[in-house]
Amino acid sequence: MFKIAVISPSIRKGRNSQRIALWINELIKREELGEPVFIDLLEYNFPLFHERLKFQETPSPAALDFAEKISSADGVIIILPEYNGGYPASLKNATDLLTTEWRRKPVAFICVSDGPFAGSQSVTSMLFSLWKIGALTIPATLRIPYIERDFDQTGKPADRESTDKRGTKLVKELLWYIEAKKRMETE
Template sequence: MTEHPLTLAVIIGSTRKGRFGPIVANWFAGQAGQRADLVVDVIDLAEAGLPDALGGFGDPPGPEVRALSPRLAAADAFVVVTPEYNHSFPASLKSAIDWHHAEWQAKPVGFVAYGGMAGGLRAVEHLRPVFAEVHAITVRETVSFHNAGALFDAEGLPIDPDPSNAAAKALLDQLTWWAHAVRDAKAVRPYAG
């Protein structure tokens, strides 16, 4: 293990009944967990139970938000595992982003998307400006599964692992470069957000 590993939060964005997200997220977390430079925290928004309605400005957050906030704050980088719903991302992800602000600032975000023919890529493109607004840095490398249900076996592993594993490695290499760069920069100079 490296001297100061990065903490990577892998966020399962779908909360829908019968969702495919945990299969994709568990595979990706397994890929990330093989790296000595990462400690992985899988955050399932279905378990977080965040409220749909935001409080007023200055209102204290509820217990669900307070429980999730330290895990997001502790992360040096994020990977959002998202499906595509109606050409965009699920409301549960928007809620998680909107309930937090400082937790996302000056941290890199990568995406693992899944869906039908578009492989969730339209959801990713909609998430990029949302994360930009909270001062997060989205990386270009993305893992995408087109017609995802047909690409995984009964054990939750890609049927053709080489392309998927190579895409995960490329994403993680880029994400960790940014995470180290930003963490090192913040150690010298606080982020002016």
Template structure:
């Protein structure tokens, strides 16, 4: 079987963000799985139009999501919610999301971004995606990612391993199903 194509989306575009470091940590863990082909979409570098108009960036994003077998959203929590750039990304394409699994890696202060993920689960359900049960939550992110080497706690490490297994199961199964019987939605 061909490697699973997994797109990791860095959802925060803020100045001084720590999201790229969190995404790189997750990618390092995910690429340890030889049956995964992982790439990163950094929304800061992509600059999707806020008015959802067609653009070269939108077309690149549409193609990458269309080719993906699974998606991981790396998200911060701002004011008990998810970043606007991440919502713009979800709203910028439509059919390419359908019948694909998504996992979440969230980070923040004490809550670790869990409120953002709970809201995003509703968004991705409307896009006909399958949100895997396991997510990775990184509490007090600046303590864990504020300096190298990163001191990621064992809870986040264990959660990442579980989420990778769940995404692999769903991603492999849905890829076969999409190939044999296209999603009706």
């Protein structure tokens, strides 16, 4: 079973995108699509990093733990709330901490917003950052609008059946890329 890291990036008080992270994490576990590894950037409580991890003389245990989780994951799902057309600074801070950990890492996005637009603009800036760093971002993207209305705080969707169906489709697409990469590595 492949390890799938789920990044919940919002560190905002009263955040709502955490609901989507909880939902997809639970779905992966329940449907046995993979072994989910939950990464909550609020829990890490990272400072604004002055330097990349590999150049830090005394990295914090939290930074090392985050690096290990990304490094050991077979694939990553990033929940992407939109902040003024881009992705949150907390996510930029954590992304730029790492280097080779991202290389050829299959990454899928779930773009979210509390309004009608489903965070569709935030993905462009995140795609560019991960492309620059050498991650294998996959074309399939899930877009979820009205996250506060359509999910409760535990991540339970109002329309369980169709939401789970869309989530499963995204995870299976990510698994295709994970599998393809594994085959290349074993040949």
